[in-house]
Amino acid sequence: MASATGLDRRWIFLVMGVLVVSLYVLGEAAEMPVNEYVQSYYDTIEALPEGTIVMLSADFDPASMAELLPMYQGTIHQLLRNNIRVLNVSTWPAAPPYTRAEFDRIAPQYEKVYGVDWVELGFKPGDDVAMGQIGQSVRSAYAKDDRNLKPLNELPLLNDVSAGFGGISLLITMSAGYPGILEWIAQAGGRYEVPILTGTTAVQTPDLYAYYPSQLEGFLGAATGATQYLQLVGEQTEDVHESRDRNQARMLIQSWVHIFIVLLIVVGNVLYFVGKRSAA
Amino acid sequence: MKREIPILLTVLCGLAITWAFFSPYGPSQAVNDELLAWGTVLFSVAFLLGIGNLVRISLKQISSGHPDRYYKALLLLMLFGYLGVGISEIHGWFGITEGDNLRRDWIYNRIFQPLQATMFSLLAFYIASAAFRAFRARSMEATLLLVAGAIVMLGQVPLGDQITGGLASRWLAFLMSYINAAGQKAIIVGAALGTLATGLRIVLGLERSYLSE
Numbered sequence A: 001m002a003s004a005t006g007l008d009r010r011w012i013f014l015v016m017g018v019l020v021v022s023l024y025v026l027g028e029a030a031e032m033p034v035n036e037y038v039q040s041y042y043d044t045i046e047a048l049p050e051g052t053i054v055m056l057s058a059d060f061d062p063a064s065m066a067e068l069l070p071m072y073q074g075t076i077h078q079l080l081r082n083n084i085r086v087l088n089v090s091t092w093p094a095a096p097p098y099t100r101a102e103f104d105r106i107a108p109q110y111e112k113v114y115g116v117d118w119v120e121l122g123f124k125p126g127d128d129v130a131m132g133q134i135g136q137s138v139r140s141a142y143a144k145d146d147r148n149l150k151p152l153n154e155l156p157l158l159n160d161v162s163a164g165f166g167g168i169s170l171l172i173t174m175s176a177g178y179p180g181i182l183e184w185i186a187q188a189g190g191r192y193e194v195p196i197l198t199g200t201t202a203v204q205t206p207d208l209y210a211y212y213p214s215q216l217e218g219f220l221g222a223a224t225g226a227t228q229y230l231q232l233v234g235e236q237t238e239d240v241h242e243s244r245d246r247n248q249a250r251m252l253i254q255s256w257v258h259i260f261i262v263l264l265i266v267v268g269n270v271l272y273f274v275g276k277r278s279a280a
Numbered sequence B: 001m002k003r004e005i006p007i008l009l010t011v012l013c014g015l016a017i018t019w020a021f022f023s024p025y026g027p028s029q030a031v032n033d034e035l036l037a038w039g040t041v042l043f044s045v046a047f048l049l050g051i052g053n054l055v056r057i058s059l060k061q062i063s064s065g066h067p068d069r070y071y072k073a074l075l076l077l078m079l080f081g082y083l084g085v086g087i088s089e090i091h092g093w094f095g096i097t098e099g100d101n102l103r104r105d106w107i108y109n110r111i112f113q114p115l116q117a118t119m120f121s122l123l124a125f126y127i128a129s130a131a132f133r134a135f136r137a138r139s140m141e142a143t144l145l146l147v148a149g150a151i152v153m154l155g156q157v158p159l160g161d162q163i164t165g166g167l168a169s170r171w172l173a174f175l176m177s178y179i180n181a182a183g184q185k186a187i188i189v190g191a192a193l194g195t196l197a198t199g200l201r202i203v204l205g206l207e208r209s210y211l212s213e
Helices: A009-026 A036-046 A062-081 A096-110 A127-136 A156-160 A181-192 A222-234 A240-277 B006-024 B027-063 B067-089 B101-131 B140-155 B158-163 B167-203
Strands: A053-059 A085-090 A120-122 A168-174 A196-200 A218-221
Touching: A009 A127, A009 A156, A009 A222, A009 A240, A009 B101, A036 A062, A036 A168, A036 A218, A036 A222, A036 B027, A053 A096, A062 A085, A062 A168, A062 A196, A062 A222, A062 A240, A062 B101, A085 A096, A085 A156, A096 A120, A096 A156, A096 B101, A120 A156, A120 B006, A127 A181, A127 B027, A181 A196, A181 B006, A196 A222, A222 A240, A240 B027, A240 B158, B006 B027, B006 B101, B006 B167, B067 B101, B140 B158, B158 B167
Parallel strands: A053 A085, A053 A168, A085 A120, A168 A196, A196 A218
Antiparallel strands: none
């Protein structure tokens, strides 16, 4: 357990644990400045006319829930509040239980009707091949909806959707990795020229700068992006306030953890060079 | 024939998909539609193959008294237990029916979700430990990596930005929008050209590594 510098790693774990837990208990929410990528994400949705259909793809699982679920909640609020219809899909098998729970909770607040205002098509296996098939034709990709197992022609929303992303004005994906945003850009953005927005984990966010603003209209990067986005959505949506405050408080924890890690890097390097000089 | 038929199928499918990409109308789209449907069916079949292989290996380890045999048994129990509950709920077998409180959702929410979230959150602790023990400025490249990493970590959070008087977020924006984006674009274009070349070789029957050749 003892490292080359003589410090048992369990001390680091302990300090980290104490830091996280104490800040979780004592931390307070604080407003963050909003960056241009988040503002662009928000503005793109705001600019959509009422009645527009948006495809919302949940491409995540519980491991990335802390980062992506708040974005997902905020996005549903913003879409439904603006009377935008939502076609919900997923290329990750673990996502549908979350998406259903969120729609069950949020849709009644805006008096939305299933089948008319939103439809859940559920998980589609096949990764980027599945994305290609969804883009090619939603009807050939899905025989029935995921909630009521009804044929798609019995759902009014689907009457306005045609092959090749016809009728769909925007694609939004909450992406935790593969398959996710990079595959959607290749399968949908490039081929059908559908505008794309995304929310991603911190690990994936650096990949997105190369695509903005040509292939990506905007993006939410990690917990930071989620917090900034919830601040924007929260201005007009009271239900988001709790989630926004929780995220803002978590950013304080993340702030201190980042500073702690930077300090560890500095101290580790100082000890390394001191040790090297002593050995010489 | 064992080699020729798979190569012929690959060439035909590759040409059909390419044709459909550049000809978005008529029969090409019908063929494309069909091939994509086959692709997703094959993908689903691969799940079954994966399960079969997992069961085979796990049973072998359990019967041979492998040190991990209890974990393997638990894995099989969860695999078939969850599968059984899910299928039973869908078909209404054994009095288990679809309702507001699905048992598979309970298993998912109470077992799977906390376990996976916990495993992922442990990363923070390992990163902290690795930061102290492994991130060393041993060379110019490593030093640049360390400095860039520190700037990104500080610039990404409100407190880090306050401590540096707003410098960290400005440097972060510069690093991400210029240095990172330029590097990413170069990698993306390079990878795309590589993919194109490999795709062409497969479609032309020159690349046969997928046949284990």
